[in-house]
Amino acid sequence: MVGEARRVNRGELGAALRALRQASGKEAKTVARSAVMSASKLSKIETAKVAPSVADVERILTAIGVSDEVKAEYLGAVRASATEATAWRLIRRMGVHKAQQQTRSLEAHMKSLRLFQPALIPGLLQTPEYMRAILSRHDLGTDVLTKTISARMERQQSLYDAAKEFHFVITEPVLRWRIVSAARMAEQIDRLVSLSRLSHIDIRVVPLSARQRDIANHAFVIRDDRTVTVETIHAEIVITDPRDVSTYVRKFEGFASTAVSGEDMRAVLTHIRDDFLREQETD
Template identity: 65%
Template sequence: MVGTAQRVNRSELGTALRVLREASGKEAKAVARGAVMSASKLSKIETGKVSPSADDVDRVLTAIGVSEDVKIEFMDAARAAATETTAWRLIQRAGLHKAQRQLQGIEARMTLLRVFQPALVPGLLQTPEYMRAVLSRHEDLTQESVRQTVMARLERQDVLQDPGKTLRFVITEPVLRWLIVPATVMVGQLDRLASVSRLPHIDVRVVPLAGPKHDIPNHPFVIRDDRAATVETVHAEIVVTDPRDVALYVAKFDGFAQDALHGDGMRALLEGIRNDLLPQRETH
């Protein structure tokens, strides 16, 4: 069966994982615990009631303790099958703060993060004031939901202090001039970006408005370890794990990073935008 893993479709993947687990002699509870998921979720994956993400498959295979060759074949099958779309309303219904904690777990295991943002300051770089201002725009979010989400996102930001990770951010200049928040909040946010950009394992770049451009900033996306790209659209979050598709996002990120300002040049741009905002801050 192992040799046919690449031909296993999504509906068969759970059954294949169950067969592997049973062949290993490990109980479901032990594998679920090792995969950091509930026994109920593992059961639903194995019976085909829940479609596993590539990350789910990776964790289950690691918990089972399969050989590297087997893992490669099953992960290829999982990634080829996996383009997951989850509507924001479903994420919100489950709890935005819970989604933040799930991301925290994923980011704890990664070593390389790339974030492209043409819409908002990336969540890992947001100040608490910026977070609250953005979240509070959503009338269907209660004050308690906003509070819990802000706290969970701030906990996620602990990853910024981990020198063992490489974190790369590319932001377009309009993000820093788009006053979806009061000018006083944006000034504080710019100061935060300048401060974080001085950490040696963090690369913050800004694509300036001036100069020729070689690509179009269609939408935000995040790439983790070249294994998955998460795309944010108006109605949903899309997770892509097919290596060919992930490579497209890596190339797009690298193109914008090449055109972007970084280091002292980037910080000088931030200072110029900050000076433009200061008069507006005085009148708000």
């Protein structure tokens, strides 16, 4: 099945996942907990009452502890549904903080991440103040907002895993977009400078002065060159068809090639930060 994965229907997939779990000797509640989902949802997936997403299947297989070969075989089969969209209203109903926990579970097992962002500072790089300003737009309620911020900060711990590679490409306007006060923006940029000095984290900035041959349509995240996540106004879209994933990889590489990195990038950040600091002094 590897390489030329056949399509599997919901019943076949659910039964196969149940058989793998039972063969592992792990209880359903243990697998569900590790996969960051309720035992009820896992039961519905195994009994074909709910169609799992690619991300659901990957988390379940990881929780069961199957080999990379087996995981590749089943993920190849489930990718018959190449593009999946989940409306934000459904994510809010589930709990935005739980969505953050699910993303953290995926990132815990990935080896590389490439993120292009033309609208705001990437979540993994945000300061708590910037994070709160972004998430406060969603009318989450005080308790859910606090849990979501906490979950996103927990996700950021993966940045310090030197076994992973992180590549971020940000457009210059992102650094000047007034999400928080001038003083807080200066702090946010200082965080980018600090993180950029870690050897396994590559942060690049596409300067406004650079001649462009492409359009910065929207943000996207590529994980292990296998899965792309796109956030639109109304939904989160997950793309797994290799042909479509390669399109995003090419787009990322195109913008990365026009961006500044290393000391040149830090010089850009420092200049923008100093602009914010001067503004703060005159307020």
